[in-house]
Amino acid sequence: MENRKLIKIATAGSVDDGKSTLIGRLLYDTGSLTSDKLEAIERNSKQRGYDYLDFSLATDGLVAEREQGITIDVAHIYFNTDKTNFIVADTPGHVEYTRNMVTGASTSQVAIILIDARKGVIEQTYRHFFISNLLRLSHVVVAVNKMDLVDYDEEVYLKIKSDFEELVAKSDFTTDQITFIPISALKGENVSQKSDLMNWYIGNTLLDHLEVLEPADLQESSAARFPVQFVIRPKTEAYHDFRGFAGKVYGGNLKKGDSITVLPSLTTSKIKAIHFFEKEVEEAAIGSSITITLEDEVNVSRGDTIVKNSDLPKSEKSISATICQVNAKPLKVGDKYTLQHGVNRVLAKVESIQGRIHTDFSGEEASDQLKLNDIGQVTFKLSKAIHFDSYKQNKSTGSFILIDEGSYDTVSVGFIN
Amino acid sequence: MSNLFIPNPKEAESIHILREVAAQFEKPVLLFSGGKDSITLVRLAQKAFYPARIPFPLLHIDTGHNFPETIAFRDQLVEELGLELIVRNVQDSIDQGKVTEERGRYASRNTLQTTTLLDTIEEFKFDACIGGARRDEEKARAKERVFSVRDDFGQWDEKNQRPELFDMLNGKIHQGQNVRVFPISNWTELDVWEYIKNENMKIPSxxxxxxxxxxxxxxxxxxxxxxxxxxxxxxxxxxxxxxxxxxxxxxxxxxxxxxxxxxxxxxxxxxxxxxxxxxxxxxxxxxxxxxxxxxxxxx
Incomplete structure (x- = not known):
């Protein structure tokens, strides 16, 4: 694979905001729509009697969706320019689909929030921005779409920008994390081509803006965390005594010779070697899937976490978290779940629900349960301590999922306070 | 020895997924077609578990209509890497009367494979089948999960999929269910080819x-x-x-x-x-x- 940078984007918009059209347009403009897909779009557009190309047909995947003409789940779409690989998590915009945007945003660094220029900032916009804020995405692009339907009027754009800035003030974002771009996805204005019809706009086109985002800004940087996924014991003659600990590096780099602590046992040792397939490396950057060996014979198993001595995480049997309910079965006080924190699992009991948070930044209300798509503050008691950071410090060690013991479904996602 | 190792994010993600499969399931199997995607999976599995051997067998559902070059390549790869290979034949399912050969201009055994695959899963009690499908291949695949739970009949219920948050994978399943795992979900066709080139991998002629x-x-x-x-x-x-x-x-x-x-x-x-x-x-x-x-x- 060429060494292109990877930018992951979540898209959010309300019904008919033209989100699928925008993605289809990005695919088309970057030459990512192949001739057979383009032919299918032309054929289908014609069948439906459109006098333009309906790019939304490029992404609306499932039969049920095509029948209803709306997207109903998270779809992943890929395109690249010479410099950058993009992954788009296309998430739908209905009120009831908060769970989908949370899911899509959990693997993304950037959100594109679409606003229909004719409708302006609506309740849905609040929700999408609230989730971007909750998930602590690095950047938000506010794409004011359908400018063609408001005569490319700068006043309309400025009103929407100013309304949105009021929301930004209520959030944890700084203004440099938010970018406003007036576009027409249907006509291709300011998507990859600078619009002649909106000369009053002096910023980058959407694609240029996405390309200049630097993954360096997008990466979390805190203390190194190495949750052990798998213990590698080849038991072959050449590697008779080899005991490698396989996992992914989060938060900060790991180096050969680092003094480390294994949690929960609190045993200490040093990193003897860092292996990646047939080679050894001195230092592994964040995001590496590597195997490490330790100087001493230490008992380490799956679910343990290896950290540097200087940066121990919190270890608690009781945690408070913001929960988003992603399953139809409500979360109630007294319920028991399997809590999966990274690759580690413990049992968890819901101690208390502090309330349900309004996703329009208007505060919260008392509630004794969280239903599908609700977001609330919850306290849990755990069967064993977990070793975590707050979500603000480290997204990977600050998040968890709850698994229902009956259905084994993933029912909630938590962001640790 | 190189100084700082900077990961290829897609490769790192795939290795993470393969390790989760080995840790969360009792009897995983890698579905091997001899195509470039499943060859890439084998390379990723080597990397995930090195210096240990790949901790699961390969399964090839042979339609009998494969290109002979593919079969020759398969056998050579298995021998070179010392892998365990299981082969099951669609012809046997036909002979047992479980499926009927298609006729006419577009006759193909491609859809018949499903029956042979499901029978083989049951025969070996596989609980996770690792496949090389990618989300960029086709619109319906774009919504597929990395861990995709199938019922006893192998059916995919696209409306009732488990959400996948961050890189946490939930592989908990009931007796009789199994999971299809797609470690290179996020790769594009170009990613696969560039990887094969950079890794200088062998592929069928x-x-x-x-x-x-x-x-x-x-x-x-x-x-x-x-x-x-x-x-x-x-x-x-x-x-x-x-x-x-x-x-x-x-x-x-x-x-x-x-x-x-x-x-x-x-x-x-x-x-x-x-x-x-x-x-x-x-x-x-x-x-x-x-x-x-x-x-x-x-x-």
């Missing part, structure tokens, strides 16, 4: 341009062979071709090409305007073809 007896139908290039239905009016000619996917002869069309090295293939893919599944005859049957096949347990 039919991926490179070669002379072959072919005929033309519906704007596609078909292999002229005893297994492929052909009208007398469809004239056989010899052309320089290569394959972009390696499936059954009956459902895999060739493309006219002179690309005979990995570099030339990567350049061709980069500039290509025909998508990979465009050369899959089985998908052309209808726009919703893939989704319908997935619902009944197709890989």
């Amino acid at each position: 039919i991926y490179f341009a070669h002379k072959r007896e072919v005929f033309f139908r519906d704007g596609m290039v078909w292999t002229a062979n005893q297994h492929v239905y052909r009208d007398n009016s469809e004239e056989v000619v010899e052309r320089m071709v290569r394959f972009r996917t390696v499936g059954d002869m009956t459902c895999t069309a060739a493309v006219l090409s002179d690309a005979d090295t990995l570099e030339a293939v990567v350049d061709e893919i980069r500039l290509s305007t025909i998508s990979e599944r465009g050369a899959r005859i089985d998908d052309k049957r209808s726009e919703a073809a893939m989704e319908k096949r997935k619902k009944v347990g197709y890989f």
Whole structure:
């Protein structure tokens, strides 16, 4: 694979905001729509009697969706320019689909929030921005779409920008994390081509803006965390005594010779070697899937976490978290779940629900349960301590999922306070 | 020894997924077709568990209509890497009367594979089947999860999928259920080819341009062979071709090409305007073809 940078984007918009059209347009403009897909779009557009190309047909995947003409789940779409690989998590915009945007945003660094220029900032916009804020995405692009339907009027754009800035003030974002771009996805204005019809706009086109985002800004940087996924014991003659600990590096780099602590046992040792397939490396950057060996014979198993001595995480049997309910079965006080924190699992009991948070930044209300798509503050008691950071410090060690013991479904996602 | 190792994010993600499979399941298996995607999976699995051996066997559902080059490649790879290979034949399912051979112009054993696969899963009690499907291949696949839970009948319920948050994978399943795992979900066709080139991996010879007896139908290039239905009016000619996917002869069309090295293939893919599944005859049957096949347990 060429060494292109990877930018992951979540898209959010309300019904008919033209989100699928925008993605289809990005695919088309970057030459990512192949001739057979383009032919299918032309054929289908014609069948439906459109006098333009309906790019939304490029992404609306499932039969049920095509029948209803709306997207109903998270779809992943890929395109690249010479410099950058993009992954788009296309998430739908209905009120009831908060769970989908949370899911899509959990693997993304950037959100594109679409606003229909004719409708302006609506309740849905609040929700999408609230989730971007909750998930602590690095950047938000506010794409004011359908400018063609408001005569490319700068006043309309400025009103929407100013309304949105009021929301930004209520959030944890700084203004440099938010970018406003007036576009027409249907006509291709300011998507990859600078619009002649909106000369009053002096910023980058959407694609240029996405390309200049630097993954360096997008990466979390805190203390190194190495949750052990798998213990590698080849038991072959050449590697008779080899005991490698396989996992992914989060938060900060790991180096050969680092003094480390294994949690929960609190045993200490040093990193003897860092292996990646047939080679050894001195230092592994964040995001590496590597195997490490330790100087001493230490008992380490799956679910343990290896950290540097200087940066121990919190270890608690009781945690408070913001929960988003992603399953139809409500979360109630007294319920028991399997809590999966990274690759580690413990049992968890819901101690208390502090309330349900309004996703329009208007505060919260008392509630004794969280239903599908609700977001609330919850306290849990755990069967064993977990070793975590707050979500603000480290997204990977600050998040968890709850698994229902009956259905084994993933029912909630938590962001640790 | 190099100084700082900077990961390829897609490769790191795939390795993470493969390690989760080995840790969360009792009897995983890697579905191996001999195609470039499953060959890439084997390389990723080597990397995930090195210096230990890959901790699961390979399973090939052989339709009997494979290209002989693919089978030869498969056997050589298995021997070189010391892997365990299980082969089950669609012909046996036909002989047992479990499935009926398709007839006519577009006859293919591609859909018949599903029955043989489900029987084999039951025979060995596999609880996780690792496959090389990618989300960029086809619209219905774009919504597929990395861990995709299937019921006893192998069915995919696209409306009731577990959300996948961050990189946490929930592989908890009930007795009788199994999970299809797609470690290279987030790779594109170009990613796979660039990876094969950078890793200098071996692949079956039919991926490179070669002379072959072919005929033309519906704007596609078909292999002229005893297994492929052909009208007398469809004239056989010899052309320089290569394959972009390696499936059954009956459902895999060739493309006219002179690309005979990995570099030339990567350049061709980069500039290509025909998508990979465009050369899959089985998908052309209808726009919703893939989704319908997935619902009944197709890989």
